[in-house]
Amino acid sequence: MAQETFAFTSSALRSLRLQRELLEQEDRRRALAREWATRRFLPASPRPPLPPARRPQYCRDPAVHNALYTGDLLRIQSIFKDEITTNLVMEMVSEELVWSPEQGLWVLSPHRQQTSALRIAAGRGFGDCARHLLLRGAEVDAVVGGRAPLHDSVAAPHPDCARLLLAFGADPNVLSAEGAAPLHLCAAPESLPCAELLLAHGARVNLGTRERQVTALHVAARQGLVAHTELYLHHGADPAHRTHQGETPLNAACAAAERPDDAERYYRVAELLLAAGADPGAAGRKDHTPLHNACANGQPRLARLLLHHGADATVPNCAGYTPMDCALHAVEEYRHQHPEETIALLLGHGAGPVHPKVGTKGGAVGGLGGSRPSVTHLFRQMLKFCCRYPPALELVLNAYDRIPPAEGWLGAVPPELWEEHPDFYASVVRMAGQPRRLQHLARCAVRRCLGTRCHAAIPKLALPPPLRCYLQLPLEGLIS
Structure with a gap:
């Protein structure tokens, strides 16, 4: 019996060889997994000297x-x-x-x-x-x-x-050579499962890139990734973390919200960040606040959200621009996104087209003129940004008790637009440099008295509904 042997077929030998290879592979995988688990969960121990680097x-x-x-x-x-x-x-x-x-x-x-x-x-x-x-x-x-x-x-x-x-x-x-962790590269909606895997295996949610200190929450906010933002906040991401340039995730979200198709995503990201304690007035690069960025991108709904959470409508950036200045600069580019809504929001929160402190430091707002320019000069410059869009121009003009002379800015209106809105522009020319009606002067006085409380106080005034509506600067298509 001991002399007997078994003749294995070639297929049987191949199966045995494959089985042995699979067992060896599984042993190697388990050894690597044990090594990683030990490195992650056990306290650090002195490591043996590293072997010389292999060429x-x-x-x-x-x-x-x-x-x-x-x-x-x-x-x-x-x-x-x-x-x-x-x-x-x-x-x-x-x-x-x-x-x-x-x-x-x-x-x-x-x-x-x-x-x-x-x-x-x-x-x-x-x-x-x-x-x-x-x-x-x-x-x-x-x-x-x-x-x-x-x-x-x-x-x-x-x-x-x-x-x-x-x-x-x-x-x-x-970290990559540029100092980015894998979590920083989860920059598309389809990468959510990868982000969940990384966090489940110990990825640090508040880890910043080596040079700029950008976190995964900054990346998600800048890309408008709602699910990623919610995931990171759930894992303890800090909404107040600043990059090397001082940007918060809320700054990043408001600065990236440029296209109308993306407005809803960025609005929801901003909602999540504000609910988690983000500062709506945090000034980032060049002292731009989230409200500056939202207004510069023609996003009235986002601006409303920020103002509701306490954003200041009058604060200037390092160049002296207020959120209203940014909104007026964006009128022509974002005229299809109802910029008049943003302007009305800012006016209701105490803003004006020209910052009241302009010229006190010996320069014009954003370089719009020489040293110590007059408010009238800057007002005319600002009107040039919105004169091609009648609803925005009407709101701006009705925020003041006197319209400056038309020759300083009305020349920027193209003839075809004049032909499209002849009654409106004719009324502007007629009232330029003239005293406004007593009713309008009374409206300006009431709004000036209420200041930043206009948006909340006017609807509560004990006045007939038509008067309350008139105080809120409704668009009428004429200047009277």
Whole structure:
């Protein structure tokens, strides 16, 4: 009996060999996972001295690059068989046109781009290829060409590859060459599962980029990502965190809300940030507050939200511009977004087209004139920004008890617009430089007395409804 042997078929031998390989791969995966868990949860212990740095080896073979970029698993398995091959630096050389000052012309210059096999596989969602590379010894946190594989997988985004890398011990806070963590690259709505994975594996939600100190909440706010913003705030993100330039996430959201199609997303982001305690008056770059940015982008609903939470409608930025100045500058560009609503909101909160302190420092608002300009001169300059849009011009003119002479600004109105609104512009010319009606003067006096309380006090006045409406500067299409 001891002399007997069993004849294994080729298929049986192949099955046994595959089973042995799978067991070895699973043992390696578990060892890597245990090492990562130990590094994360146990107190730091003295580390043994690092081995001498291994000199990187490069692969410039287009056939190898093609196998990686197409996700050819069979070829990848035949090429990458050990730790040395899986950690080769993939280097691509392309020709780029660059300007040569010495020759005075554009010349072709070689441009080298480096990456790793694992970066390519993870960044393109080739999970089976990435798994093979990891099991063959690919360094999961190797920063090659400026990024680690986890950066590429979440930026793509490919949640399955991100989950695989994290299971093999990838550091969720690994920094790129530019100082960005993977969470900073979750900049698209589809990246929400990746952001959830990173936070579940220990990503620091308030970690800032190395140079600018931008957090993941800044990125989500700037991109108008409502679900990301809610997720980060739930995990303890700080809505008051400032970048190196002083920007808060609320500043970033209001500055990025430019297109009408995106208005709802940015409004909801701002709502979440304000509910979490964001300061509506936090001045960021160039002393721009969120209200300055909302008005400059022609966003009346966002401006209303900020004013409701206590934003100051009269505060100037470093150049002396108030939110009203920003709103008037934006009238022509955002005339289809009802800029008159923003102007009416600001007027109801005590704002005026010309800042009352203008000229006290020896300069004009935003460089609109010489030293110590008159308020009338600046008023005319501001009227030039809104004279092409009658509703905005009417509101601005009705905020004052006297209209300045028309020759200083009415020339900016194109003839075709004059023909479209002849009655309105004729009434402006007729009243320019003339005293207004007593009724209008009384309205100006009441609004001046109420100041910043106009929006809340006027609806509560014990007056007939037509008078209350008149005090709120309704649009009539004429100046009387």
